[in-house]
Amino acid sequence: MAKVIIPTPLRKYTNQHRTFDTQADNLSDALQAFVDEYPDVEENLLDDNGNIRSYIKLYIGDEKVSPNENGTIAIDNDTEVSIVPAIAGG
Amino acid sequence: MKLILNESSHKTMRNHAQADYPNECCGFFYGDAGDRRIVQEVQPVHNAKEGDQRRRFQIDPKDYQKAEKYALEHGIDLLGVYHSHPDHPAEPSEHDRKVAMPWFSYIIISVQDGKAEVTRSWRLNEQRQFEEESIEQTEIRRT
Numbered sequence: 170m171a172k173v174i175i176p177t178p179l180r181k182y183t184n185q186h187r188t189f190d191t192q193a194d195n196l197s198d199a200l201q202a203f204v205d206e207y208p209d210v211e212e213n214l215l216d217d218n219g220n221i222r223s224y225i226k227l228y229i230g231d232e233k234v235s236p237n238e239n240g241t242i243a244i245d246n247d248t249e250v251s252i253v254p255a256i257a258g259g
Numbered sequence: 260m261k262l263i264l265n266e267s268s269h270k271t272m273r274n275h276a277q278a279d280y281p282n283e284c285c286g287f288f289y290g291d292a293g294d295r296r297i298v299q300e301v302q303p304v305h306n307a308k309e310g311d312q313r314r315r316f317q318i319d320p321k322d323y324q325k326a327e328k329y330a331l332e333h334g335i336d337l338l339g340v341y342h343s344h345p346d347h348p349a350e351p352s353e354h355d356r357k358v359a360m361p362w363f364s365y366i367i368i369s370v371q372d373g374k375a376e377v378t379r380s381w382r383l384n385e386q387r388q389f390e391e392e393s394i395e396q397t398e399i400r401r402t
Contacts, residue, residue, distance in 0.1 A: 251327065253323050258316055
């Protein structure tokens, strides 16, 4: 079962759950399952076109991945997906 | 909204802010999330901003990823981000507001001429405007 690590700022939309487990076998389906489970996450994660928002990066392990750019990305039982918001300021 | 900040954690942030002057420093803090957020641990990170770091900071996504995993593994919450404002007030800039994440506490330390002077904390409200979060400072507990 793949695991999505939910970043702290999104946990108010996930009943404070820190992770989300999914049986999906690709990243897009995993994200869709995540949003289906917690609909309030959607506007903070996806833009109007259903793509990942520009200030959010996705990592599988140490590798940055992007379903917007790379299409279908296979995941398996051991996959850990991190949702990483850009943190910056001035 | 209240943030409980012990002397040791505050000192770590202030020292970091002074050491990186005239550039901005940045880092994470962890603890217990609730109506009163209690800071238990501070983790300085590298300012990854390319170019002028005197007015900008950026945290490497890998550092962020590590921070969330650290919190998971230790059963604590990533409460927010601190950064410094060299020779500027401890108030969020418009740039800070535009790129801020909801929920997080944003601690800002004003550093004047190399000396950390004022520490304030801020949180976005539902209208994406910053509201000040009061800081209650506590002494180090000695056992």
